[in-house]
Amino acid sequence: MKLSLSVPVEEEFDAEAARLIDARLASRLSEKDAELFDGAADAADRMGWVDLPQQAAELLDEIESLRARLQEQGLRTISLAGMGGSSLAPEVMAQTADVRLEIVDSTDPNQVAEAIGTDLEHTVLIIASKSGTTVETDSIRRSFAAAFEEIDIDPASRMIAITDPGTELEALAAEQGFLATFLAEPTVGGRFSALSAFGLVPAGLAGADVRGIVAEAAAAAADFAADGLDNPALRFGAWLSIAHARTTEKLVLAETAQQLDGLGAWVEQLVAESLGKDGQGILPVVV
Numbered sequence: 001m002k003l004s005l006s007v008p009v010e011e012e013f014d015a016e017a018a019r020l021i022d023a024r025l026a027s028r029l030s031e032k033d034a035e036l037f038d039g040a041a042d043a044a045d046r047m048g049w050v051d052l053p054q055q056a057a058e059l060l061d062e063i064e065s066l067r068a069r070l071q072e073q074g075l076r077t078i079s080l081a082g083m084g085g086s087s088l089a090p091e092v093m094a095q096t097a098d099v100r101l102e103i104v105d106s107t108d109p110n111q112v113a114e115a116i117g118t119d120l121e122h123t124v125l126i127i128a129s130k131s132g133t134t135v136e137t138d139s140i141r142r143s144f145a146a147a148f149e150e151i152d153i154d155p156a157s158r159m160i161a162i163t164d165p166g167t168e169l170e171a172l173a174a175e176q177g178f179l180a181t182f183l184a185e186p187t188v189g190g191r192f193s194a195l196s197a198f199g200l201v202p203a204g205l206a207g208a209d210v211r212g213i214v215a216e217a218a219a220a221a222a223d224f225a226a227d228g229l230d231n232p233a234l235r236f237g238a239w240l241s242i243a244h245a246r247t248t249e250k251l252v253l254a255e256t257a258q259q260l261d262g263l264g265a266w267v268e269q270l271v272a273e274s275l276g277k278d279g280q281g282i283l284p285v286v287v
Helices: 010-022 025-030 040-044 048-055 057-072 085-097 109-116 135-150 168-176 197-206 210-224 232-245 263-275
Strands: 002-004 077-081 102-104 123-128 159-163 180-183 250-254 283-286
Touching (some): 010 025, 025 232, 057 197, 077 085, 077 135, 085 197, 123 135, 135 159, 197 210, 250 263, 263 283
Parallel strands (some): 159 180, 250 283
């Protein structure tokens, strides 16, 4: 994938990169310094994503244990009902690992029916909703539940919930006796949840090497925390900052034969939802 921006002159880039380095932006972010953001009080409650790779050990054990149980029961098709950040990251992980993960992120009746018609007798449905009240996701859950009942399968025995603590979805899963419930870290926003239960559980149950993914992320963390030009995230941040100051409106993501399947849509959501604030931002376009 190639990133296409209006290219600032070298002097502008050097000055902006130096500003970010002097401000210790990268290292302060790795330390969860909420003062980097407007509305620091709110930001302080949304920094849990920073050290997700270091917090994932117990979750990885649970994923591997549940995957073994599913295999023993002959449950081979993993379907994921989730919108936005709840489905984009695990979709990329699964496609990169060349494992099957059925994504159901539309309420279009034909698409839902097609998903239900795919090996239902051996299917497990993951319902992923941070709020626990996502209407589209719950609609998909109800459709699958009705289909399971039609073939005399208890819907709860084929459903897994991923949600924040204290949500209606958690309560529903407990009441109905879902196969499993994973409670995510509430200080992690949806678009940054790739290395939380929202990303790792679906991808891991589908067969992706999520332990390896987490290990690679942990190894890269030091590079992204460095206040220097060798930090690719800092360099890209400097380019975006200059582009925004120049009122550049679009970030073009050009697909290549070597790209990771689905990465463009994931990056598109990350950039648009992160930078699209207060009527401003850069519009990502996948071509």
